Amino acid sequence: MLTALASRAAGAGGGTTLPGVLARRVYPESARVYSKGLGTRPFLVTGTNGKTTTVHLLARALSAAGLSTCYNAGGANLMSGITTALLLEPARDTACFEVDEGEFPRAVEELDPGAVAVLNLFRDQLDRYGEVEAVASRVERAIAALPKDTWVILNADDPAVASMSRAAKGPVLTFGIQDETWAGAAVGVQDFPDCRHCGSPLTYSRRFIGHLGHYHCPRCGWSRPHPDLAVRNVKLHGLAGSTLLLSTPAGLCQVHLKILGLAGAYSAAAALALALAGGVPLETARRAIQSAEPAFGRGEEVRLPTDPRRPSSGWRGVALLLGKNPASFAELIRVLSLEPTPVAAVVAVNDRIADGTDISWIWDVDFTALAGKASWLLASGDRAEDVVLRLKYAGLEGVASERSPLAALEKLVREGPAGSTLVFLGTYTAMLELHRGLQKRGLVRPFWKGRH
Amino acid sequence: MGARLRICHLYPELLGLYGDGGNLLCLVSRARWRGLEVDVEEASLGDTLPSGRDLYLLGGGQDRQQRAVFADALRTKAGLAEEAARGAVVFAVCAGYQLLGEFYVTAAGEELPGLGLLHATTLAGSPRLIGDVYAEASTPWGGGPLVGFENHGGRTRLGPELSPLARVIAGAGNNGEDGTEGALAGTVFGTYLHGPVLPKNPWLADLLLSLALGRGEPVPLDPLPDREEASAATRARALALARRGRKAPAAPSRPTRRP
Numbered sequence: 001m002l003t004a005l006a007s008r009a010a011g012a013g014g015g016t017t018l019p020g021v022l023a024r025r026v027y028p029e030s031a032r033v034y035s036k037g038l039g040t041r042p043f044l045v046t047g048t049n050g051k052t053t054t055v056h057l058l059a060r061a062l063s064a065a066g067l068s069t070c071y072n073a074g075g076a077n078l079m080s081g082i083t084t085a086l087l088l089e090p091a092r093d094t095a096c097f098e099v100d101e102g103e104f105p106r107a108v109e110e111l112d113p114g115a116v117a118v119l120n121l122f123r124d125q126l127d128r129y130g131e132v133e134a135v136a137s138r139v140e141r142a143i144a145a146l147p148k149d150t151w152v153i154l155n156a157d158d159p160a161v162a163s164m165s166r167a168a169k170g171p172v173l174t175f176g177i178q179d180e181t182w183a184g185a186a187v188g189v190q191d192f193p194d195c196r197h198c199g200s201p202l203t204y205s206r207r208f209i210g211h212l213g214h215y216h217c218p219r220c221g222w223s224r225p226h227p228d229l230a231v232r233n234v235k236l237h238g239l240a241g242s243t244l245l246l247s248t249p250a251g252l253c254q255v256h257l258k259i260l261g262l263a264g265a266y267s268a269a270a271a272l273a274l275a276l277a278g279g280v281p282l283e284t285a286r287r288a289i290q291s292a293e294p295a296f297g298r299g300e301e302v303r304l305p306t307d308p309r310r311p312s313s314g315w316r317g318v319a320l321l322l323g324k325n326p327a328s329f330a331e332l333i334r335v336l337s338l339e340p341t342p343v344a345a346v347v348a349v350n351d352r353i354a355d356g357t358d359i360s361w362i363w364d365v366d367f368t369a370l371a372g373k374a375s376w377l378l379a380s381g382d383r384a385e386d387v388v389l390r391l392k393y394a395g396l397e398g399v400a401s402e403r404s405p406l407a408a409l410e411k412l413v414r415e416g417p418a419g420s421t422l423v424f425l426g427t428y429t430a431m432l433e434l435h436r437g438l439q440k441r442g443l444v445r446p447f448w449k450g451r452h
Numbered sequence: 453m454g455a456r457l458r459i460c461h462l463y464p465e466l467l468g469l470y471g472d473g474g475n476l477l478c479l480v481s482r483a484r485w486r487g488l489e490v491d492v493e494e495a496s497l498g499d500t501l502p503s504g505r506d507l508y509l510l511g512g513g514q515d516r517q518q519r520a521v522f523a524d525a526l527r528t529k530a531g532l533a534e535e536a537a538r539g540a541v542v543f544a545v546c547a548g549y550q551l552l553g554e555f556y557v558t559a560a561g562e563e564l565p566g567l568g569l570l571h572a573t574t575l576a577g578s579p580r581l582i583g584d585v586y587a588e589a590s591t592p593w594g595g596g597p598l599v600g601f602e603n604h605g606g607r608t609r610l611g612p613e614l615s616p617l618a619r620v621i622a623g624a625g626n627n628g629e630d631g632t633e634g635a636l637a638g639t640v641f642g643t644y645l646h647g648p649v650l651p652k653n654p655w656l657a658d659l660l661l662s663l664a665l666g667r668g669e670p671v672p673l674d675p676l677p678d679r680e681e682a683s684a685a686t687r688a689r690a691l692a693l694a695r696r697g698r699k700a701p702a703a704p705s706r707p708t709r710r711p
Binding site for chain 2: 123201363386397
């Protein structure tokens with residue numbers, strides 16, 4: 001844990017964690033005290049995938065409702081990062097934080113949240129936090145420790161998350177996808193194949209992302225709760241975003257999202273649920289979410305000159321896509337497969353602590369859809385050789401590699417075939433390294449400043 | 453060639469952690485690239501073990517799944533020992549490897565009896581042994597470098613008659629103490645290496661295929677180019693040595709095959 005802290009403190013840049021680390025060393029109660037000073041108790045979001053996007057959407061909704069909101073925009077989601085955010089902007093009406101799954105119990109204890117959301121629990125960084133099972137138990141115990149007046153927002157489509165309603169003392173709101181169009185389109189690995197109540201294998205009638213879907217237990221009869229916020233209809237427009245029709249306790253609404261994929265739909269539903277729990281009117285929240293740009297590495301576009309020495313020679317846009325684990329990679333590949341044009345892509349995989357040092361998961365991602373869509377591919381990152389090998393077994397022999405993510409991106413811009421959509425798919429530290437390189441050249445804003 | 457390889461994948465949805473499905477993809481692809489026909493079938497909880505298959509494959513899993521798998525295996529998969537005795541190849545990774553042993557004692561002290569194909573025993577331990585691994589393998593049919601990633605709490609001890617699959621150069625292996633990694637008895641292979649292990653160690657994948665096709669007597673296979681495999685293995689070995697190596701190692705061996 002210390003190394004993780006140190007690496008993030010040293011590696012994340014922007015001072016998103018260091019002030020908090022120091023403050024907590026001098027006064028361990030800093031976060032507790034600052035959190036008490038907020039007008040409205042903070043909102044916490046945890047889960048494997050979608051935390052950054054959900055918090056990003058929620059912060060916009062809260063701000064739109066007139067609440068000045070502090071949040072950890074840089075994605076520094078350990079207590080050090082949260083403390084830093086509270087320190088730097090203490091006089092706020094409220095706060096919303098993404099919280100690392102392993103850190104969630106501590107965050108709940110120190111911050112006394114008014115609402116929490118658990119988005120999903122996928123296999124991620126097994127080398128760091130042990131198996132998903134253990135993470136699920138810890139999160140559930142933290143939910144059980146919440147007071148009666150804390151809202152608990154749960155993903156109905158994730159059996160491990162939905163079953164946490166049994167532990168909640170406060171009001172529960174669930175969210176999930178009803179649209180069957182996308183069921184079965186991308187089936188990843190199942191992380192929770194068993195019933196959370198009786199232990200026998202669950203049966204699925206629909207699956208959206210990995211083990212997220214409509215399930216029931218044939219033995220004890222436990223089944224997916226009907227969601228309070230239901231995404232009734234999803235239209236995915238590839239990298240252009242999506243259109244959702246949602247039914248909520250406050251009425252029906254349609255949202256045009258710039259956030260990508262079914263994963264984006266889940267984040268939007270969770271952010272709406274949190275906003276409603278916080279008393280934000282539905283229409284205010286809807287508009288705010290609709291105007292949100294993708295967060296760092298979640299489909300944001302960077303523009304680069306084709307020839308850095310002669311910027312007048314023309315510029316090309318590249319979509320940056322962060323893929324952290326099999327589920328998020330699989331979802332990105334689905335988004336790309338819906339693009340109207342062929343795709344030219346860099347796939348960059350690092351195996352540092354913040355990525356998870358075990359990259360076996362790339363074999364759980366079905367790359368064949370990408371293989372069918374790709375006009376040009378380049379492997380990159382610390383484990384570029386593993387990416388090349390993985391792609392060979394997806395039917396693409398002899399893919400080239402370039403260790404440096406920035407050099408790979410430049411090659412993509414130079415060599416990617418005309419008429420193709422250019423994308424850079426990368427793990428966390430590969431994306432961070434890329435961003436730092438781009439920032440030095442003034443091509444992107446520092447990611448920790450967020451985007452408004 | 454017209455030969456047909458019949459693979460049985462055991463507990464695919466329960467023992468499918470850490471990309472071990474890549475081992476199946478590797479075996480199937482390498483057989484098909486050589487013009488062989490491949491049948492793959494699955495056998496999970498409650499299913500009787502299909503008999504007479506050439507190769508039985510098991511992956512790694514989480515603790516909760518492990519209990520269910522051990523109990524089910526004793527009831528419905530005990531025939532695996534007979535299949536192995538007839539020359540079928542059994543290849544098991546991590547939790548699957550532990551299942552082939554005599555017993556596994558969980559962190560809570562519960563003893564789960566295994567299938568007993570390998571005279572090995574496993575005790576849950578802490579901390580987990582995690583990281584890149586480089587080992588040198590030797591088998592009666594030749595050996596070679598073995599690279600992968602380990603992530604296990606269990607400490608496995610081999611019985612006096614049981615050979616390890618490999619000797620660890622960088623990493624922990626079976627128990628982090630005696631330098632052994634995996635086990636090999638007849639045509640039964642166990643290893644702690646994920647990665648998944650076979651794509652990056654094609655010589656081992658081909659040994660399994662050749663033994664499976666020959667029912668325990670290796671048959672010659674057409675060579676494959678394996679350029680991507682070689683550079684991924686070289687990189688994995690370098691990273692394992694840099695991160696977990698204890699001493700300056702000798703140059704890696706070349707995969708050898710004895711006729």
